[in-house]
Amino acid sequence: MTAPPPASAEARWTFAAFRHGAIDVLPFVPGLAGFAMAYGTLAARKGMTLFETLLMSASIFAGVVQMVVLDSWPQTLTAGAIAGIVALTALVNARYLMIGATLRPLLGGQPPRKVYPTLFFLVEPPWLMSLRYYSNGGRDPAYLLGGGVAMYVVWVTTAIPGYLAGAAVGNPKQFGIDLLVPAFFVAMMVSLWRGPRRSWGLIVGALAAALTEFMFGGFWYLIVGAVAGCVAGVLNDD
Amino acid sequence: MIEKDAFGFFVTLGLMMIVVYVTRIAGYWLIGRLVIGRRLRRMLDALPGAIIAATVAPALVQGGTRAVLALAATAGVMIVVRKDFFAVVAGVAVAAAAFAYGL
Numbered sequence: 001m002t003a004p005p006p007a008s009a010e011a012r013w014t015f016a017a018f019r020h021g022a023i024d025v026l027p028f029v030p031g032l033a034g035f036a037m038a039y040g041t042l043a044a045r046k047g048m049t050l051f052e053t054l055l056m057s058a059s060i061f062a063g064v065v066q067m068v069v070l071d072s073w074p075q076t077l078t079a080g081a082i083a084g085i086v087a088l089t090a091l092v093n094a095r096y097l098m099i100g101a102t103l104r105p106l107l108g109g110q111p112p113r114k115v116y117p118t119l120f121f122l123v124e125p126p127w128l129m130s131l132r133y134y135s136n137g138g139r140d141p142a143y144l145l146g147g148g149v150a151m152y153v154v155w156v157t158t159a160i161p162g163y164l165a166g167a168a169v170g171n172p173k174q175f176g177i178d179l180l181v182p183a184f185f186v187a188m189m190v191s192l193w194r195g196p197r198r199s200w201g202l203i204v205g206a207l208a209a210a211l212t213e214f215m216f217g218g219f220w221y222l223i224v225g226a227v228a229g230c231v232a233g234v235l236n237d238d
Numbered sequence: 239m240i241e242k243d244a245f246g247f248f249v250t251l252g253l254m255m256i257v258v259y260v261t262r263i264a265g266y267w268l269i270g271r272l273v274i275g276r277r278l279r280r281m282l283d284a285l286p287g288a289i290i291a292a293t294v295a296p297a298l299v300q301g302g303t304r305a306v307l308a309l310a311a312t313a314g315v316m317i318v319v320r321k322d323f324f325a326v327v328a329g330v331a332v333a334a335a336a337f338a339y340g341l
Contacts, residue, residue, distance in 0.1 A: 034323050052247065059255045064286070068293055069254065077246035082253065089254045092289050093261040098282045100265025107266060115266070122262045176333025179305060182297040183312040183329035185290045187322035190313055192287040201284030202291045209292035210299050225292025226285065233284020234277050 013114065013142040021126060021133075021146030028125040032151060033158040035063050038180045040162025042070055045172055053163050057156045061123065065092045067181055072222055084223065091226045099127050106134050107141050114141070121148025200236050205229025304341040308333035 036057070043053040048070075060066055069088060074081040100119065107115050118141065126147025133143050165177075172178040193199055209225025298305055312329030316322060 031322055034326065038326070056251060059251060060258050062258050064289070065254070065258060068289060071293060077243055077250065082246070082250050085250055086253050086257055089257045090261065091285065093258050095282050095285050096261040097265040097268070098279065100262060100267075101269040103266055104269050116263055119263045119266060120259060173304075173337050174334065176308060176330035176337065179297070179301065179308045179333040180326065180330055182294050182301075182305070182309055183326045183333075184322065185294045186309045186312045186329065187316045187325040188290050189287065189294065190316040190325070191320075191322070192290070199287065202287040205284075205288030206291035206295040210295035213296035213299060221296055222289065222292050225295065226289045229288020229291060230281050230284050233288065234281050236280060236284065 012140045013145075014140055015142070017138070017140035017142040018146035018149075021129065021143035021148075022150035024129045024133075024143075025125045025147040025150050028151070029154055032063075032125070032154050035067075035184060036155050036158040037162030037165070038184055039063065039066055039070070040159035040164075041166030041177055042067065042181055043159070044163045044166030045177070046070055046073060050160070050163055053159060054156060057159050061121070061152055061155060062093055063155070065089050067184070068092055068222065071181055084220070088222055088226075091223065091230075096122065099124070102131065103127070103144070106130055106139070106144065110141055118145045118148070121145060121152055123148060123151050125151060198236050201229040201233030203229075204232035302341070304333060304336040307336050307341070 039057070040053060043056070048056075056066055056070075065088075069085055069092075072088070074084075100122065103119075103122075107118070122144075126144055129147055130138075130144040166172075169175055169177055189202060192202065196203070205225045205228060208228035209221040212221035212224040294309070298309060301308075308329045311332040312325045315328040316325035319325070
């Protein structure tokens with residue numbers, strides 16, 4: 001064991017790279033903080049305690065999952081409702097299968113005891129930055145961890161002012177707060193829109209959800225809409 | 239209002255936490271063991287948009303004119319300035335104004 005390991009397998013994990021990763025995700029902070037505040041407001045309106053609100057952010061750390069699940073939280077938590085929530089969670093986060101797969105070059109060869117905790121902090125902005133970092137020759141996986149931890153801290157803490165605002169407001173409609181979450185999602189849809197021919201997933205998902213909501217109510221509209229949109233997406237040309 | 243059954247809440251949260259963590263590590267773990275083909279890739283690509291669209295659609299159906307105006311403002315601002323923060327502020331402002339006008 002005298003020979004040094006090959007360069008590609010070298011486990012560096014320096015603090016410099018950690019800090020570099022954290023700094024590179026700063027442009028995403030205002031958007032993330034706004035999203036976290038909207039989540040906090042929604043949680044307050046749904047009657048969650050501040051502790052429950054922050055615990056959800058700290059343990060799940062997935063904005064769209066938290067929003068969608070909370071928005072459609074059932075009146076009574078039956079076993080069927082819990083199964084629905086879990087299915088919805090898996091559907092919403094299934095895109096991470098692809099995201100995680102693209103991290104093989106950066107993380108492959110690193111010890112699992114470091115890789116798997118790092119992946120807990122995996123979210124889209126540091127992932128995008130890490131792909132760029134890697135293509136520019138960066139090889140230190142602490143870069144990904146730094147970006148993820150920075151996002152995590154912002155995500156958990158900025159939910160607090162949102163929660164306090166949501167709890168203070170009497171009638172949410174007066175300040176338009178009831179449409180905060182739909183507005184965030186509409187803004188995201190504009191970013192995801194790829195023209196009518198390549199956005200069948202969006203269109204079919206919306207129509208199926210509206211129809212299911214109209215006919216059955218409950219929160220099944222989300223699962224029906226997501227699955228229908230997903231199947232329609234397969235038919236899209238590249 | 240949320241269910242005030244604390245046990246059910248924590249069970250649900252625990253299950254969600256496990257599912258979310260598995261999606262984060264599974265792609266990394268599976269690669270090399272599974273090839274993500276064109277169909278699966280398109281399916282995963284379409285998922286976020288489909289879910290987001292599915293979340294918004296009922297709000298539009300139920301919210302009436304006020305929701306339509308507010309979300310149209312959000313989309314309009316987003317298309318022009320491409321900053322979700324300003325788009326959301328515009329949407330919420332229109333919703334508040336519409337409420338003040340009795341919509």
